Amino acid sequence: MLDGGFPIGRPTLVTGDSGAGKTILCLQTLFHGARSCGEPGLYLSFEERSAEMAEMVTSFDWGDTPEQLHFHDALIDMDFEATDGLELTGLLALLDHMCARDGIRRLVLDGIDVLLHRIGSAEERNAELGRLQRWIRQNDRTVLITAKAKGDRGLFDEIFEGLLFGSDCAVHLQRRQDHRMSQRSIWVTKYRGSKHGENAYPFVINRRGIVSLHLSANMQPDRLLDRAPVSTGVREMDDMLRGGFPAGSITLYTGGPGTAKTTLAGFLHPRSMPARRKGLADTL
Numbered sequence: 001m002l003d004g005g006f007p008i009g010r011p012t013l014v015t016g017d018s019g020a021g022k023t024i025l026c027l028q029t030l031f032h033g034a035r036s037c038g039e040p041g042l043y044l045s046f047e048e049r050s051a052e053m054a055e056m057v058t059s060f061d062w063g064d065t066p067e068q069l070h071f072h073d074a075l076i077d078m079d080f081e082a083t084d085g086l087e088l089t090g091l092l093a094l095l096d097h098m099c100a101r102d103g104i105r106r107l108v109l110d111g112i113d114v115l116l117h118r119i120g121s122a123e124e125r126n127a128e129l130g131r132l133q134r135w136i137r138q139n140d141r142t143v144l145i146t147a148k149a150k151g152d153r154g155l156f157d158e159i160f161e162g163l164l165f166g167s168d169c170a171v172h173l174q175r176r177q178d179h180r181m182s183q184r185s186i187w188v189t190k191y192r193g194s195k196h197g198e199n200a201y202p203f204v205i206n207r208r209g210i211v212s213l214h215l216s217a218n219m220q221p222d223r224l225l226d227r228a229p230v231s232t233g234v235r236e237m238d239d240m241l242r243g244g245f246p247a248g249s250i251t252l253y254t255g256g257p258g259t260a261k262t263t264l265a266g267f268l269h270p271r272s273m274p275a276r277r278k279g280l281a282d283t284l
């Protein structure tokens with residue numbers, strides 16, 4: 001989807017509505033960096049307590065939290081009001097300090113919209129964002145910046161203009177309800193110099209964190225069941241189902257008239273199956 005991952009040493013913007021999965025995606029990226037890539041990470045939130053975030057990490061099946069994963073509160077008091085402009089000198093000094101002290105390579109700035117809403121004019125906002133983005137490039141850090149954005153239009157909210165233009169990569173997370181089912185998807189809206197995927201890809205959040213449901217043909221299937229799956233006879237459908245139907249189970253094909261239920265089932269015909277599966281086809 002991202003043609004390899006987020007851009008190294010550059011800012012990436014992660015947007016989405018509340019509960020879309022922005023924080024989990026960022027935590028997962030930091031965790032992976034600290035544990036598997038030897039890149040110490042810093043998670044800094046403008047809206048949530050670091051202790052809660054550290055606890056959230058343990059709710060996933062990711063194993064023990066690596067020592068190189070650091071959390072820092074940057075909570076903004078609800079009563080805080082900037083009377084004479086707001087600038088990011090203090091934040092940049094803090095980042096300098098923490099990067100020097102802990103060798104931080106990956107950073108998450110979670111909920112920057114909370115900060116941006118406190119900077120009155122668009123000019124001031126863009127100037128300060130420009131400083132932050134310059135700091136990221138000069139210091140060669142991989143930074144994920146999250147901001148709340150409602151629906152599709154939120155992306156084009158004036159408040160995100162500077163963030164969006166100044167980021168090398170931007171991903172938008174969406175969640176909608178369809179027939180009382182929650183459907184999540186991730187959409188790479190821009191990625192400078194990369195041939196990223198164009199579509200919105202479905203994902204779920206489970207104990208493994210963000211799990212993409214987009215499986216290309218060359219991805220290794222990660223089976224949840226112990227027994228070998230039964231091929232559907234259609235390669236793309238096998239990829240989608242991580243190998244095929246669960247063996248020894250009942251599978252229901254549903255759909256309106258003419259939607260290819262019988263044609264699909266036809267691929268399970270003995271002639272299209274290996275000999276040892278023939279008996280199974282008779283029973284379908």
Ligand SMILES: Nc1ncnc2c1ncn2[C@@H]1O[C@H](COP(=O)(O)OP(=O)(O)OP(=O)(O)O)[C@@H](O)[C@H]1O
Pocket residue numbers: 016017018019020021022023024025059060148205206207
């Ligand atoms: N351990 C878990 N297992 C499964 N799903 C979880 C788990 N923890 C959180 N979730 C799901 O993830 C959603 C929250 O995701 P997250 O906190 O990343 O959203 P967000 O986009 O950062 O929201 P906000 O803008 O409000 O901070 C929850 O609403 C919940 O559905």
Ligand SMILES: [Mg+2]
Pocket residue numbers: 022023024110
């Ligand atoms: Mg969040």
